[in-house]
Amino acid sequence: MATSETVKPYNDQAAKKEQVADMFNNISGTYDFLNHFLSLGIDIIWRRKAIRTLKAANPQYLLDVATGTGDFALEALRILKPKKIIGVDISAGMLEVAREKIARRNLGDRLEVVLGDSENLPFADNTFDAVTVAFGVRNFENLEKGLADICRVVKPGGKVVVLEFSKPRHFPVKQLYRFYFNRVTPFIGKLFSKDRRAYSYLPESVEQFPDGSRFTDILRHVGFSHTVCRPQTFGICTLYIGTK
Numbered sequence: 001m002a003t004s005e006t007v008k009p010y011n012d013q014a015a016k017k018e019q020v021a022d023m024f025n026n027i028s029g030t031y032d033f034l035n036h037f038l039s040l041g042i043d044i045i046w047r048r049k050a051i052r053t054l055k056a057a058n059p060q061y062l063l064d065v066a067t068g069t070g071d072f073a074l075e076a077l078r079i080l081k082p083k084k085i086i087g088v089d090i091s092a093g094m095l096e097v098a099r100e101k102i103a104r105r106n107l108g109d110r111l112e113v114v115l116g117d118s119e120n121l122p123f124a125d126n127t128f129d130a131v132t133v134a135f136g137v138r139n140f141e142n143l144e145k146g147l148a149d150i151c152r153v154v155k156p157g158g159k160v161v162v163l164e165f166s167k168p169r170h171f172p173v174k175q176l177y178r179f180y181f182n183r184v185t186p187f188i189g190k191l192f193s194k195d196r197r198a199y200s201y202l203p204e205s206v207e208q209f210p211d212g213s214r215f216t217d218i219l220r221h222v223g224f225s226h227t228v229c230r231p232q233t234f235g236i237c238t239l240y241i242g243t244k
């Protein structure tokens with residue numbers, strides 16, 4: 001069976017991490033448009049739902065791992081009104097788009113983005129009240145290592161909130177989803193994006209990702225407790241929560 005190490009964007013010798021960074025650099029210009037278009041806008045609802053799970057905890061220092069073009073962090077800033085959010089990502093191209101948005105909205109004092117790797121986060125232990133990852137964990141080269149380092153930088157009692165695509169299990173959503181994700185998404189992706197491979201890597205990486213209870217098992221293994229797994233929209237996406 002494929003593991004998260006074996007499904008890579010391109011068929012070359014480079015490590016998954018390098019290939020993922022290259023791929024997101026290639027698609028950064030069309031990423032936001034295709035994201036909302038291909039998900040029919042549902043991703044916006046998933047993102048808000050994920051962020052609202054943190055409302056009661058009222059986190060003041062947040063880290064958004066795999067922040068990409070910054071949409072999740074910007075929405076978290078709007079909903080949670082924390083003192084500071086730091087976004088970290090391995091793709092300089094995606095961060096460039098995020099920086100433009102932050103500058104346009106004049107939010108530089110509350111949202112900062114930095115180049116960095118989830119598996120070796122440039123922060124001290126127990127720094128953040130909460131860490132979020134939206135549609136990022138599937139791309140980690142070493143999932144367990146990435147989640148362990150996230151656990152390291154969360155304060156004791158702090159939360160991790162993860163959103164990721166998952167595989168619907170039941171007829172007819174399972175079949176419809178397969179068709180949409182395996183046929184429609186790569187076709188539209190090829191039309192609009194500069195990278196022909198990016199939108200066929202997407203269903204492949206979702207297919208091999210350890211979703212549902214397999215993912216919460218890993219969260220517990222790296223040090224989180226009180227784990228929660230909440231499938232969204234017939235299981236197309238899943239929201240995971242853990243407490244350190």
Ligand SMILES: C[S@@+](CC[C@H](N)C(=O)[O-])C[C@H]1O[C@@H](n2cnc3c(N)ncnc32)[C@H](O)[C@@H]1O
Nearest residue numbers: 024066067068089090091117118134135136139
């Ligand atoms: C599908 S995008 C998600 C972006 C954003 N969170 C969102 O919700 O739109 C995945 C992002 O994960 C980043 N990424 C992948 N592996 C990473 C790693 N090891 N460390 C940090 N970022 C990573 C990619 O560069 C990309 O920007």
